[in-house]
Amino acid sequence: MSAAEAPASAPAGSSPAFRLRDVRQVHGARTLLDGITLDLPRGGFTALIGPSGAGKTSLLRLLNRLDDPVSGTIEFHGRPLSDYRIRELRCRVGFVFQAPVMFTGTVRDNLRAAHGLARAEVAPVDETRVAELLDLAGLDLSYADRQAADLSGGEKHRVSIARALTTNPEVLLLDEPTAALDPEVADRLLHTLANLRETTGITMIMVTHRLREARVGATYVVMLEAGRIVEAGDARKIMQDATHPRTREFLQAGEGDAR
Amino acid sequence: MSADMHPFDISWFQLAAAAALVLVALALSLWQRLGLEKGLVVGAMRATVQLVAVGYLLVWLFEVDRWYLVLAVLAVMVIVATFTAARRQSKSSGERRSIVPIAGLAILAGAGLTLVYVTTVIVHVTPWYNPRYLIPLFGMIVANSMNAAALALERLQSEMEARRGEVEAYLALGATPGQACAEATRRATVAAMIPAVNALAVVGVVSLPGMMTGQILAGADPALAVRYQLVVMFMLTAATAITAAITVQAYRRTFFTPAAQLKPRAPA
Secondary structure (H helix, E strand, O other): OOOOOEOOOOOOOOOOOOEEEEEEEEEEOOOEEEEEEEEEOOOEEEEEEOOOOOHHEEEEEHHHOOOOOOOEEEEEEEHHHHHHHHHHHHHHHHEEEEOOOOOOOHHHHHHHHHHHEEEEEEEOOOOHHHHHHHOOOEEEEEOOOOHHHOOHHHHHHHHHHHHHHHOOOOOEEEEEEOOOOOHHHHHHHHHHHHHHHHHHOEEEEEEOOOOOHHHHHEEEEEEEOOOOOOOOOEHHHHHHHOHHHHHHHHHHHHHHHHO | OOOOOOOOOOOOOHHHHHHOOOOHHHHHHHOOOOOHHHHHHHHHHHHHHHHHHEEEEEHHHHHHOOHHHHHHHHHHHHHHHHHHHHHOOOOOOHHHHHHHHHHHHHHHHHHHHHHHHHHHHOOOOOOOHHHHHHHHHHHHHHHHHHHHHHHHHHHHHHHHHHHHHHHHHHHOOOOOOHHHHHHHHHHHHHHHHHHHHHHHHOOOOOOOOOOOOOHHOOOOOOHHHHHHHHHHHHHHHHHHHHHHHHHHHHHHHHHHHHOOEEEOOOOO
């Protein structure tokens, strides 16, 4: 697809959360993203799918400026990302990493960290809020006093999701949050994320190579391969009737783990 | 030091006899196959040549008595210390370009400020450039600053590498780069200062400092030698702290972009 063409199937209706135009990213001599033009819808649940090395994580990391692209433009709610103060942008666009990192101290300390870092931007997290955040992440209140470092992998993921919510983000970026979890734990986490979307209406953009995760609840699907967009559009349409042969191949290959 | 107390003279012949002591280490190396023979021989020769040369340089400097020559010697000391501290850390020429100025600034500030304080407030050196005081004092200070800078660089680099995930997790929550790497900088500063703190604790009990020993051997009043040594210990502590703090604060900036992003690892 050339840069001048229309974005990969602009979602109808509301203005997009993110608008990417001819975005390129490299690491050394390697091209990670090769001219991405894409609108990511506001609201709902977007799944970024594609084989490993397709550039899914590289793309996600651009959206809260953990990295900047080497060329191209990205807008968030109609304004270029560089227009936002970096701290404001990162508070409004939360990020959940593939490998959860717990800060020193208890789960409560973790949930209070963001306010300690940015007192002007982030409201203090009182006990009511701690309970509310734990509930959204599917943890009961007894977790507040647990040492974060002692938790299991799945629990750490939940804490890092709750922690990302402490800044009241409008968008939550998730980088393969279930990759390191066993299927049962992964399922429960996905269920929690679905509840979270329902309760808060937060925009979720999740990288996944497990097709099943995109099938469960995704409203919009972007298929990437070799740094390019193969196909993007309404989830139901792509899952049932992908127009591009590469997407069909990928979806069929993924049937195996679709249980 | 009073003129009537002459230290016991060491002739060249006696020095050669002392060099025989190295043979003990050499014998051990041969017996245990330590492979240290070359290092010992070359090291002993280098030490001899370097120290004798420095001895003659000092004799000459004391005689010509020019402030600019003294400053030139101090500058050379800072430069050599800078490259020594930076060398271990910089694998590429790009890294060297960023690390050398940091180490240079940190060593110059840490050692320079301490030297100025000691020679103006405490020892009242006259004339201000008196090489008999400035050069030995600065030598001790610079050596400590160099070690502090090298330790701080090495530790911060490894902490930042090990803590990439943590640093990015903080950044993603809206932290500034300084907040995001606070634990790494704290640990690097501690690592750089530990030798100085330990030295304060054990001096006189475990170690008898070389300078004090030397002064006593040279006939000085032990009580005065002790006071000199305390001045030296305190000044080394200050130099270490200043150098460590500047190194860590300046070096940590090189890991981030202006947009508060952790720079990616160098591509393989």
